[in-house]
Amino acid sequence: MQKTSNLLDIGPRPQPAYWISKDVKKRLQNGWNYFGMDIGIEDLERAANENPGYALQGNLIKLPIKNNCVDEIWLMNVFGGFVNPPKKRNGSTTYTIGFNFGEILKDLGKILKTGGKILMGEYYRGPDLSKYDFSDTGFEAEIFNNGDAEKFLERYRFSMAHSETIKKWSENPVFVELRKKDN
Numbered sequence: 080m081q082k083t084s085n086l087l088d089i090g091p092r093p094q095p096a097y098w099i100s101k102d103v104k105k106r107l108q109n110g111w112n113y114f115g116m117d118i119g120i121e122d123l124e125r126a127a128n129e130n131p132g133y134a135l136q137g138n139l140i141k142l143p144i145k146n147n148c149v150d151e152i153w154l155m156n157v158f159g160g161f162v163n164p165p166k167k168r169n170g171s172t173t174y175t176i177g178f179n180f181g182e183i184l185k186d187l188g189k190i191l192k193t194g195g196k197i198l199m200g201e202y203y204r205g206p207d208l209s210k211y212d213f214s215d216t217g218f219e220a221e222i223f224n225n226g227d228a229e230k231f232l233e234r235y236r237f238s239m240a241h242s243e244t245i246k247k248w249s250e251n252p253v254f255v256e257l258r259k260k261d262n
């Protein structure tokens with residue numbers, strides 16, 4: 080029996096993973112299932128009109144997905160506009176994804192199959208993901224920042240147009256690839 084592969088794109092609008100990555104597009108053409116999930120109903124409706132797979136409304140911190148069934152999760156620029164964030168301290172204009180980020184990774188790890196990957200990037204106005212300590216999260220982490228972001232764009236074959244947009248948006252885009260280790 081052919082193995083089913085599932086890709087979950089969290090916060091897919093306005094640039095779903097299959098637009099920005101030729102690698103993702105190719106895999107969808109080769110039979111991978113695509114699920115676009117967003118907390119916002121408006122974003123979801125727009126995604127549903129365009130997705131080549133399934134659109135579902137769901138919250139990253141309360142995932143409506145069974146354990147051990149996802150092969151790859153994309154999270155591009157989700158934390159910059161994160162809904163339901165930890166409370167900001169009075170008078171502070173900064174926030175961190177700190178403790179909640181650890182919880183989020185734990186929950187994402189549960190829905191991933193062993194060996195499955197999470198691909199994250201922040202290049203609009205999100206937090207600096209390279210500051211997070213990924214040891215003891217149950218993932219092998221590869222961080223792409225400074226000059227290395229280009230390697231991530233090449234690995235996932237980002238479109239030329241999107242690569243240019245990224246350079247325009249951010250002087251230091253950060254990408255992280257996490258691979259779920261054996262339990």
Ligand SMILES: C[S@@+](CC[C@H](N)C(=O)[O-])C[C@H]1O[C@@H](n2cnc3c(N)ncnc32)[C@H](O)[C@@H]1O
Pocket residue numbers: 089090091092093094095116117118119122137138139140154155156157159160161162163203
């Ligand atoms: C800035 S957009 C990024 C869109 C796209 N990935 C990109 O890079 O262009 C962030 C998206 O994440 C969604 N989002 C924010 N918090 C979320 C949460 N807790 N659960 C699911 N989606 C969330 C927002 O509704 C929004 O559509």
